Amino acid sequence: xxxxxxxxxxxxxxxxxxxxxxxxxxxxxxxxxxxxxxxxxxxxxxxxxxxxxxxxxxxxxxxxxxxxxxxxxxxxxxxxxxxxxxxxxxxxxxxxxxxxxxxxxxxxxxxxxxxxxxxxxxxxxxxxxxxxxxxxxxxxxxxxxxxxxxxxxxxxxxxxxxxxxxxxxxxxxxxxxxxxxxxxxxxxxxxxxxxxxxxxxxxxxxxxxxxxxxxxxxxxxxxxxxxxxxxxxxxxxxxxxxxxxxxxxxxxxxxxxxxxxxxxxxxxxxxxxxxxxxxxxxxxxxxxxxxxxxxxxxxxxxxx
Numbered sequence: 001x002x003x004x005x006x007x008x009x010x011x012x013x014x015x016x017x018x019x020x021x022x023x024x025x026x027x028x029x030x031x032x033x034x035x036x037x038x039x040x041x042x043x044x045x046x047x048x049x050x051x052x053x054x055x056x057x058x059x060x061x062x063x064x065x066x067x068x069x070x071x072x073x074x075x076x077x078x079x080x081x082x083x084x085x086x087x088x089x090x091x092x093x094x095x096x097x098x099x100x101x102x103x104x105x106x107x108x109x110x111x112x113x114x115x116x117x118x119x120x121x122x123x124x125x126x127x128x129x130x131x132x133x134x135x136x137x138x139x140x141x142x143x144x145x146x147x148x149x150x151x152x153x154x155x156x157x158x159x160x161x162x163x164x165x166x167x168x169x170x171x172x173x174x175x176x177x178x179x180x181x182x183x184x185x186x187x188x189x190x191x192x193x194x195x196x197x198x199x200x201x202x203x204x205x206x207x208x209x210x211x212x213x214x215x216x217x218x219x220x221x222x223x224x225x226x227x228x229x230x231x232x233x234x235x236x237x238x239x240x241x242x243x244x245x246x247x248x249x250x251x252x253x254x255x256x257x258x259x260x261x262x263x264x265x266x267x268x269x270x271x272x273x274x275x276x277x278x279x280x281x282x283x284x285x286x287x288x289x290x291x292x293x294x295x296x297x298x299x300x301x302x303x304x
Contacts, residue, residue: 001031001032001033002031002032002033002080002081002201003032003033003035003076003078003079003080004023004026004032004033004034004035004079004080004081004082004083004201005035005037005075005076005079005081005082005083005109006019006023006034006035006036006037006082006083006085007037007038007039007072007082007083007084007085007100008036008038008039008084008085008086008118009038009039009040009041009085009086009087009094009096009097009100010038010085010087011045011047011049011087011094012047012165012166012169012171012181014087014120014181014182014187015085015086015087015118015120016038016085017120017187018085018118018120018149018182018187018190019036019083019085019118021187021188021190021191021194022083022118022147022190022191022193022194022197023036023083023194024191024194025191025194025195025197025198026194026197026198026201029198031202032198032201035074035075035076035079037072037075039069039072039096039097039099039100040069040070040096041067041068041069041070041095041096041099042067042068042069042070043067043068045057045095045096047166047169048166048167048168048169049166049167050167051167051262052250052255052258054166054167055243055258055261055262056249056250056254056255056258057089057090057095058089058090058236058239058240058243058258058261059239059240059241059243059244060095060249061089061090061092061094061095061098062090062091062092062233062236062237062240063237063240063241063244064092064093064098064131065095065098066095066096066097066098066099066100066101066102066103067095067096067098067099068099069096069099069100069103071103071105072105072109075109079109079113080114080201080206080207081113081114081115081116081197081201081206082109082110082113082114082115082116082141083115083116083117083118083197084097084115084116084117084118085117085118085119085120086117086118086119086132087119087120087121088119088121088122088124088125088128090236091124091127091128091229091232091233091236092127092128092131093128093131093132093135098135101132101135101136101138101139102135102138106139107139107140109139110136110139110140110141111139111140111141112140112141112142113141113142114141114142114144114206114207114209115136115141115142115143115144116143116144116145116146116147116197116212116213117129117132117143117145117146117147118146118147119146119147119148119149120148120149120150120181120182120187121148121149121150121151122150122151122155122158122162123150123151123154123155123158123222123225124155124225124228124229124232125148125150126221126225126226126229126298127229127230127233129146129148129298130298142209143301144206144209144210144211144212144301145197145211145212145213145218145301145302146218146219146301146302147190147193147213147218147219147302148218148219148220149182149186149187149190150182151180151181151182152178152179152181152182152183152186153177153178153179153180154178155222155225157177157178158180159269160177161177161178161179161180162180162181164180165180165181192216193213193216193218196212196213196216197212197213199212200212210301211301211302211303213302214302214303215303215304216302217304218302218303218304219299219302219303219304220299220304221294221295221298221299223291223292223294223295224281224291226291226294226295226298239261239264242257242261243257243258243261
């Protein structure tokens with residue numbers, strides 16, 4: 001019998017729905033033992049997220065300062081495959097997931113194991129996955145596949161719909177904006193990845209530590225956004241350092257800097273971001289080969 005460990009952290013519940021859909025074929029089989037464990041931070045993060053606590057998490061997220069997490073209980077010593085579901089916070093893996101991956105327990109569980117990552121987020125996830133690759137490498141794991149489901153509204157709409165969802169808990173359509181988050185159809189259809197993983201496990205393909213989800217549309221990178229992510233990451237690191245220098249999380253001085261940053265970010269979203277998208281569309285024909293090369297790299301290991 002194959003043994004699969006499924007780890008995830010879900011704040012709004014969307015990541016849990018993706019995990020459930022992908023792993024359904026594994027759970028339904030008597031030939032696979034599936035252990036589900038939710039990553040739990042010792043100090044819980046709220047949902048919906050109040051304004052200042054939301055931005056207060058920003059510096060620690062971008063600088064990969066993981067929080068303390070509860071030790072997973074009743075896990076096996078050895079698994080054939082590990083599936084890790086995580087969301088993106090400020091172009092980085094969420095703080096609880098980072099905290100777990102930096103723990104002694106993760107080093108024991110992940111060592112020499114094949115891993116499939118699952119991501120449900122808006123369409124800017126590439127830099128976070130690069131950080132996740134490093135976290136997996138640090139614990140001796142091998143990333144064999146990655147599945148990404150992105151928001152149904154697209155880049156521009158998500159700048160409004162995603163913060164509204166996180167800060168208020170409302171994800172319904174409004175004022176001509178589409179619903180926030182991944183569509184129900186995409187979540188339902190993600191079951192096909194679990195069916196393929198089950199097939200691969202039956203054939204011991206996980207032992208080869210090579211992709212099992214190639215040519216299934218598991219990952220699609222928007223090449224025009226990669227440069228934007230890199231620029232945003234550099235900006236986040238500068239502001240993150242300034243916020244950290246202002247004081248400890250929750251301090252009044254830190255809230256002042258967060259307020260300034262929020263105004264700066266809103267101005268950026270309304271002015272520079274649309275202009276940047278337009279410019280990148282204009283220069284795309286001249287950088288097509290370089291962009292397509294980077295897309296192929298970031299879509300690994302699963303590819304389209």
